[in-house]
Each structure stands twice: as C-alpha cells, then as structure tokens.
Amino acid sequence: MVAASMGAQVTIVERAGLGGAAVLTDVVPSKTLIATAEAMNRSVDSTQLGVDFNGPDGNPKTAMRANLQQINERVMRLAREQSSDIRRGLEAVGVRIVIGTGKMLDARTIEVDRGETTEIIQADAVLIAVGAHPRELATAKPDGERILNWTQIYDLQELPEDLIVVGSGVTGAEFASAFNGLGSKVTLISSREQVLPGEDSDAAAVLEDVFARRGLRVLSLSRAEKVERTDNGVIVTLGDGSKVTGTHCLVCVGSIPNTGGIGLEAAGVELTPSGHIKVDGVSRTSAPNVYAAGDCTGVFALASVAAMQGRIAVAHLIGDGVRPLKLTQVSSNIFTSPEIASVGVTEADLESGKYQGDVVKLSLQTNARAKMRGVNEGFIKIIARKGSGTVIGGVVVGAGACELIFSIALAVTQKLHVDDVANTFTVYPSLSGSISEAARRLHVYV
Template structure:
C-alpha cells in the first residue's frame, strides 16, 4: 500500500490499469478505487463502452418506445380507443424515428456522463485513446496527436466486441446496417429485413414491428432464438404472427445487395426477399486483434476470445480479462461481475468464482423472455434430474387486467429434494420477475421457501408462488 492510499482499507490493492471502459472495466474501476487502488481506464470511444453508447442502452431505450406503442395498440381491449381510418389502432399512431433516435443517443451519452462522474469522484483517471499492451504491466495509448504510457502493477482487459459482418452483406450505413448504425436513420424503414434470429435480431425485429415497420425476420434455424427455451420461442413466434411480423425459418441469407430504392436479400435456396432496409445481426467478434496480447503472453481461443478462469485470470501473470472479449457470456451483467471478481482476487478479498448457472438473462422482445439456471434442455441430456411446472399467464388475474397474458412462469426443481434449480418467465416485465427465481437458484432455496413467501394479490409474481406451490415435495 502506498502512502497516498487509505490505510483504513481492509485489503491492499496495487495500481490497476484497465483497457476498455465498458461494464467490465468501469465496474472493476469503481470497486478497485473504493478499495484504495490507483486506477486508470483507457477507453477509445467513451466511458460505458459499446454497452452504453451503441448497444445495450440504446437498443433497450428504442425497445421501450416500441413497447409503449404495442401497449397503446392493444389498449382497445381496455376500453381506450383510437380514431383510426381502418380500425387499426396503429394507424392512429406514428413513430417519429428522428425524435426517437435523438432521445436514444441523448440517454446513452447522459448515462456515459453519469458513469464518468462517478469514476472521477473516486479518483479514477480516464484516458480517451486507443490502447495497446507493450508487456504485462504497460499500456501504450495512442491519443491521436500524442502518445501516453500507462504503467500499473496489474492490467484488466475489457475491450468488448463489435458486430460480425458478412462479406456478401457489407453495411453502408444507409440501407444495409449493423446494429450500431441503426440509430442513424431519420425515418422509419417501410420494409425492414432482419438477418439473424438470435437475441439481437429478434429484439430489433420485435422493436421495429412495434414501431410500425413491415418486418421480415430471416432465421436459419427451426425456431427464433435457437438455444433458448422452446416453449418461450413458441409464444414469441405466435405473437409475431399475430402482429404481422413474418418469420422465414430454415432460411439462410447468402447475400444482401442495395438496389435503387431498397435492398434485395438472396437466400441459400436461390429465392429472394426485397425490402427498403436490411439489418444484419449475425453475431460479434472480440476486439482482441492488434492490442498486444501475444507480446504480453495472453492466450486466446481460435475465435479470438481471451482465455480466462473462474476468477478472470488470463494466462499472463498480473493480467485479467472481463466481458465480451472473453466469450464467457455476452451480457453486461456478466462483464461487470467478471470485473468485480478480478478486483477481489487481485486485492486479496474473498472471492466467489463466476457460476454461470446463476446468471439470469433477459431478451427484450415483446413479450420479454427471461431465464436462469438449469433449462429443460439440460434435463433432456440427463445431466440433471428435475421436475417442471409451467403456468400460463392467461390464468393470472393481474395479467388479465393489464391485457398482458401472452406468456408463462416455469420453475424447475431438483427431483426428490425440491430445490429450485432453474426457471423461465415469458411476459411483460420478465426482466424484473426473474429476480425472485434467480434468488432461489443462487441461494439453493426450496420450492416451499418460495411458495410460503407472501406475494401481492393481484400480481404477476403470484404465479411464481403458485408454480412453486405445485412443486411441493411430500415428505
């Protein structure tokens, strides 16, 4: 501990340099600085990284507007009527995409500013520039007109990832877009083709359908959201069909070309789909190229992701990594946890290695899909033995009142013992409703612990209690 550090801190941290200011980086910086470390963040674009500036915060802000329009369009069931020429409530509404995107980017910049202020209040030094490792303790920062050298006792790499592109579908930022360019549009796409039915593709397809675009989602798999709960995907596909969103399943996009007034997408069977715009969502690539990893002794996988262990250590002494660049789980919450775990390990604090089965995730489609822990697919492999109960929200009084009954609550309990090991929530506000199930999974609660906890009546959470009650194990 240096003389400048607070001697009252229970754990002594060395100086820490962080390459990347996204959730993995800034969360680590907040913890390290509060523990007395001298912390420097090197970030090339802005504090918050892609998650705040071009990905999570902007997309979920856009989705919030879409959800408002969907809810308004469905409000005729509640007795709220819009004067629409053909009786379609959406004809009485118009999404002002220029205003929406201005608000989206304003909120992203505002969030970035808030995070920066919090970091600087704790004494974190922030350098805007492009960093490169010279060795396991040194980062060279290109600031355009000058170069700065940052030395530290330890380094955390949190450089994130960027959109993967297809050689036959190069984005031009106008008609062919990746998800960082979609906010540059001033007018709502009349006919939007979304290539890729993973989380990002499904979210944007759902959002633009809600805003009023005619959307076609091209999926190479049998269902949207491959790898997710099949019951959840089925509910989402039913809602998509009801709202006029077309899904082309088992279809692979081979090429996207710009035409005079739009785009044409060629599929692997030779057929084509035309539209005014195309959004390509085919995964991401870690930002690990040409940042000095080899020179510093940091090993990467064939995909370019940094190899880390359960406490975020890389193969190089004194170097840790967090976030999308590690390929562990592409979620901001996981990046943040990896960063905090790295700091705890570095500072000698009590460390709980990252446990992926405790990670709760949410897909911000309409309806939302949230999950945590063991899945039914895991049960099918025989790795886990469990009992499953699924309750439709169509039986939930609160869901009926709100006219939000698309979805269900699913809880998975360990067979024999009744310990909660997993769950899925599909419906409005699933991102909030998954939390009590995640608590149960993380702390090994019994289904009776959940069932015997009071819930509000009427409430959506009441169905969580009811599902747990139906999984009661008779002793």
C-alpha cells in the same frame, strides 16, 4: 470503481467513451428504442381494455406514428447522458481517465496513442475489457444507409417501410420485435427451425405466435447468402436461390471480439480459436497479473456478466474474498415483446441428462393481474432438483419478465427450496403470484 473503493490507484484507457458498447451502441440505445416500441404495443393492445384511438380505418395502429428521427435523438441523448454519469462517478472516486487507444507492450506496460501524443502507463495489474463489434458478411457489407449493422440503426431519420432482419438470435429478434412495434413491415430470416436457438423452446414458441399475430413474417430454415442494394431498397438472396425484397436490411449475425492489434501476444495472453481471451473462474488470463472481462472473453455476452467478471477480477487481484463466476446463476432477459427471461438450469439440460429435475409451467392467462392488464400470452416456469426440491432454474415470459426473474434468480443463487418460495407472501393480484403458485405445485408431499 470497486478497485478505487478498495484503495487501488486506478487508470482507465478508453478510446470511444465511458460505458463502452453497452452504453454507447448496444444495450442502452437498443433498450431505449425498444421501450418506445413497447409503449406503442401497449397502446394497441389497450383497445381490449376499452381505450378507443379512433383510427381512420378502425385500426389503432393507424392512429399512431413513430417519429424515428425524434426517437433516435432521444436514444443517443440518453446514451451520452449515461456515459457522462459513469464518467462523473469514476472521477468522483479518484479514477484517472485517459482517452486514447491502448496497446500492451508487455504484461505490465501499456502504450496509449492519444492522437498527437503517446503515453506509457505502468501497472501492477491490468483488466482487459475491450468488448466486441458486429460481425459482417462478405456478401452483405453495411453501408449505413440501406444495409445496416446494429450500431448504425440509430442514424436512420425515417422509419424503414419494409425491414428485413438477418439473424434470429437475441439481437435480431429484439430489433425485429421493436421495428414491428414501431410500425415497420418486418421479415425475420432465421437459419434455424425456431427463433432464438439455444433459448427455452416454449418461450420461443410463444414469441413466434405473437410475431404471427402482429404480422411479423419469419422465414425459418432460411440462410441469407447475399444482400444487395438497389436504387430504392435491398434484395436478400437466400440459400435456395429465392429472393426477399425490402427497403432496408439489418444484419445481426453475431460479434467479433476486439482483441486484435492490442498487444496481447506480447503480454502473454492466450486466445481461443475464435479470438476470445481465455479466462478462468476468477477472470484470470494466461498472464498472471492480467485479467479480462466482458464480451472479449466469450463468456455470456451480457453487461451484467461483464460487470460481475470485473468485480471478481478486482477482488481476486487485491486479495479480497471472492467466489468464482457460476454461469448457472446468471439471469438474462431478451427484450422482445413479450420479454423472455431465464436463469439457471434449462429443460434442455434435463432432457440431455445433465441434471435431474421436475418442471412446472404456469400460463399467465390464468393470472388475475395479467387478465386485468390485458396480457394474453406468457408463462412462469420453475425447475426444481428432483428429490431435494431445490430451485435450480426458471423462465418467465411476459411483460416485465426482466423484473420478475430476480426472485427466481434469488432462489437459484441462495439454493432455496420450492417451499421457501411458495410460503413467501406475494401481493394479490400480481404477476409474481404465479411464481409462488408454480413453486407450490412443485411441493413434494411426505
């Protein structure tokens, strides 16, 4: 759409549907499912606000039931609608859409297999955005019924009674949180000491506490060696020989870039040892007129990053003004309950000596708006550069973290001083008020 708006003649080659995995099998479906789970969590937690569900045993969770068939029908309907909206938007600006499987014959020629016919497309420049697919374990092959990857979970008609999730990264943690909220008994198998390895340690600790309170079992420092199907469930064998039984198993152990068999070698596009496409700060590959964006590049696997990579690539190839991608300005969100959002420099970066900074962490338990809404966990964390007081990072844990992180991301991107944030009016009462207060506590008295 950006290229078309700049006057380029644009053709898209796509084999599944517009929007790719983010819309069809990943972000839109998973976050729609999570939204239902979050609604149920809010209902359960609202008992402390004086709402009585009168469950038969006094437990508000027993007064609700998740109809997974209906939920998944809505999930996939919204995904299809979003894909259709994208297609209409592209066609409205004159983009030609070719449904088929593309293969590069050289850096300027693409062969498209359209089933019964083949088409050759010549191009001045090519943007590769082929995404990735779920990684599979040789000893845990998905069957789409009991052993599942995250693209198959929406085919289930009934809520798993006892779900085992293998992998405690972002995808595993999100689905574990979601199905726990929907009413499944969930066991999360984590090979690390703490869930969400690589994320803010304080945030991961809050999430583990919430998991424990909600009855979600985490098996830390445990590695799944094998997943087998039984007559009515699954058995997961761990590295120490112990076994975990359940009705279903969801395997979330990373992804593989879709870079094989599409002619990248013929086009002169170099790959990393992991199979990702090598790109520079303006999304160029090793072939001068070929660019790449998204999960196939191995840069942060976020839809927002993919979109930014694409916009940067288009601006560069057309000759518009462009700023290289800066990963320290990327904000991200983990849609667990509570949500975890972050941007910029981390505390781990400070501890390693990569950056020097000051940190303030403010619990939301002291926030008036959080108290009114019955929010019992979460925090705001702001990191400022030592000496200058410039905001260089932040973390938000709590309901609506994906919205709250934007103000910190704005401060990071625009290099605002903590006083700029502190002296900006916020609404009282509001969760954003804690962002202003955290910045105020980082003020350096002269």
